[in-house]
Amino acid sequence: MPVAGAPGPSAPSPRAPSPPRAVATDVLIVGAGPTGLMAGAWCARLGLRAVVVDAKAGPTRESRALGLQSRSLEVYRQLGLADAVERESVPARDISPGIGRRLLGTIHLDQVGHRLTPFPGLHILEQSANERILAEHLAALGRPVAWGYAFRSLGTTPEGRAVVDLDSPSGPVRVRARYVIAADGASSPIRHALGTDFEGTTSPFEFYVLDALGVQGVGDGIEVHFSAEHFALCFPMGRDAQGRRRARLLGILRAPEAGTGAPGADAREIEARARAVLSGTFGITYAGTAWASRYRVHHRVAAAFRTGAVFLAGDAAHIHSPVGAQGMNTGLQDAQNLVCLLADVLAGRADETALDRYEAERRPVALTLTRTTDRVFAAVTSLRPLARLVRSVVVPVVLPVVLRLIPRSPAGGRFFGYLSQTRIHYWMGPDGRPAAGQRRGRVLGRRLPWVPDAGHAGPVPGGDGRGDNHEALNRPAWQVHAYGPAAVRGARELAERHRDKAAGVARPASGGWASGAAPARDDGEPEAPGLPVHAFRAAPEHGLPDGTAVLVRPDGFVAEVLGAVAPEAVPSRPVASSLRT
Numbered sequence: 001m002p003v004a005g006a007p008g009p010s011a012p013s014p015r016a017p018s019p020p021r022a023v024a025t026d027v028l029i030v031g032a033g034p035t036g037l038m039a040g041a042w043c044a045r046l047g048l049r050a051v052v053v054d055a056k057a058g059p060t061r062e063s064r065a066l067g068l069q070s071r072s073l074e075v076y077r078q079l080g081l082a083d084a085v086e087r088e089s090v091p092a093r094d095i096s097p098g099i100g101r102r103l104l105g106t107i108h109l110d111q112v113g114h115r116l117t118p119f120p121g122l123h124i125l126e127q128s129a130n131e132r133i134l135a136e137h138l139a140a141l142g143r144p145v146a147w148g149y150a151f152r153s154l155g156t157t158p159e160g161r162a163v164v165d166l167d168s169p170s171g172p173v174r175v176r177a178r179y180v181i182a183a184d185g186a187s188s189p190i191r192h193a194l195g196t197d198f199e200g201t202t203s204p205f206e207f208y209v210l211d212a213l214g215v216q217g218v219g220d221g222i223e224v225h226f227s228a229e230h231f232a233l234c235f236p237m238g239r240d241a242q243g244r245r246r247a248r249l250l251g252i253l254r255a256p257e258a259g260t261g262a263p264g265a266d267a268r269e270i271e272a273r274a275r276a277v278l279s280g281t282f283g284i285t286y287a288g289t290a291w292a293s294r295y296r297v298h299h300r301v302a303a304a305f306r307t308g309a310v311f312l313a314g315d316a317a318h319i320h321s322p323v324g325a326q327g328m329n330t331g332l333q334d335a336q337n338l339v340c341l342l343a344d345v346l347a348g349r350a351d352e353t354a355l356d357r358y359e360a361e362r363r364p365v366a367l368t369l370t371r372t373t374d375r376v377f378a379a380v381t382s383l384r385p386l387a388r389l390v391r392s393v394v395v396p397v398v399l400p401v402v403l404r405l406i407p408r409s410p411a412g413g414r415f416f417g418y419l420s421q422t423r424i425h426y427w428m429g430p431d432g433r434p435a436a437g438q439r440r441g442r443v444l445g446r447r448l449p450w451v452p453d454a455g456h457a458g459p460v461p462g463g464d465g466r467g468d469n470h471e472a473l474n475r476p477a478w479q480v481h482a483y484g485p486a487a488v489r490g491a492r493e494l495a496e497r498h499r500d501k502a503a504g505v506a507r508p509a510s511g512g513w514a515s516g517a518a519p520a521r522d523d524g525e526p527e528a529p530g531l532p533v534h535a536f537r538a539a540p541e542h543g544l545p546d547g548t549a550v551l552v553r554p555d556g557f558v559a560e561v562l563g564a565v566a567p568e569a570v571p572s573r574p575v576a577s578s579l580r581t
Helices: 034-045 070-078 082-088 127-140 189-194 267-282 327-346 352-381 385-408 410-420 469-474 485-497
Strands: 021-030 050-054 090-092 094-099 122-124 150-156 162-168 171-182 198-213 222-226 231-239 245-253 288-302 310-312 479-483 533-536 548-552 558-562
Touching: 021 034, 021 162, 021 327, 034 050, 034 127, 034 327, 070 082, 070 327, 070 469, 082 127, 090 231, 094 385, 122 231, 150 189, 171 189, 171 327, 189 310, 198 267, 198 352, 231 267, 245 267, 267 288, 288 352, 327 352, 352 385, 385 410, 469 479, 469 533, 479 485, 485 533, 485 548, 485 558
Parallel strands: 021 050, 021 171, 094 222, 171 310, 479 533
Antiparallel strands: 090 122, 150 162, 162 171, 198 245, 198 288, 222 231, 231 245, 479 548, 548 558
């Protein structure tokens, strides 16, 4: 008989977990929202080995973000996707504010911005459609999104490269990457793993968002309605198959009169409360809803956008209110800015310190945007007596006058520039920060002014036939522009001084994983012996008079100017000394 405590028949020993599969890439992008997908698309455009992973099983179907600003369309154009976006989007050419049921006037965005960008106005294309266009683009390039890959942990090699552990449908995966872009949303697990503070505030109010069908009481443009206690944002979304008007409606859910709000209310309660305010206060009615949800508005910015080889982008780096339709657009431009910097470093055109420009350039944009939307949001939601008085008494008198003056004054272009994100400015000093006493210029540090009839001599390589100076940016590379015949000498000087910025990497046919334990890099010969130089007509009306030569970055921002430029706008030291010249 068996002895107590003696070992019995041996049970099968548990199988030791297999080590994680080791893969490598130059750029790992975590998160397949608009920001992550845009980063992936730009990595493909610039020939970087990169992969986009996401914990979800597939693309998003429901989304809150839906407005594309002019600057984002310009970014899409550089990828060859602007036509696809325009085909699928609904143009919103007007913004009409109102009090209660009465509109106070209209700003015609297409008129104010028609000489400032090839894409004036706002394009309504919800987040899910943006994601689909970008994901399909990546798949067509042989770079499909790796769905079902969830972030688990983050480490660093002694050389400073990132080691990311992922859970995948086929088991654990360990990725060694030169760089990681965390585009994993407002709750960003990577930001939490880094211990980076997410500084800011959360609104005490709850808000509703719904996609309404058969909408009446609104026009074809964007409408912003106020009352003493409520506000409503209305974005046109075209018409459904039955010809019914569709609109995205957003507003505030005040607590029920009987007490505080009811957290966890289902879509029916949200819709019922929203319907009562929309119809009773603003005269907006609808037949039904395709989707309804509630949320709280946050205004937060990460304390740092870079920690070693890891970069935060999009909602992982900053979140703010829906006022102005700015959030998704800011993330799309984060992606472009960052990937262009990574490409310079990976191609040997710049050293690692150039990557500090990402935070130096993009974090101030996020801070300014957050402060602005926070103030506007507070003004339209506050229940303080003064705020209610201003909304109900002062605004109806003053705003109609302002709306009439905006198109006739320089303020119109400024308003459009801020709204469309075409007026963003970066400091072009070596560290991306201003020198003492330095002032912003009209051209230096800004997105290249758009010249519609640019008069380029002959077809632009890689152009799309629009005939403007931005056509040259469709081949995103460091380049020099000469405006007017007097600029030729200056353009040659710029091209010669910065000829090393023409260094390139071989363009791999597809991106993604590389087998092994270390990231691989393909160094190749430059595509051209020097920087491309494009000659255009002088455009003094756009700040580019005869004799102006400009050095343009791959993201379309002007890095250096020779010729007719205000002295106070010239950096005290050569542009971006971290770039190898």
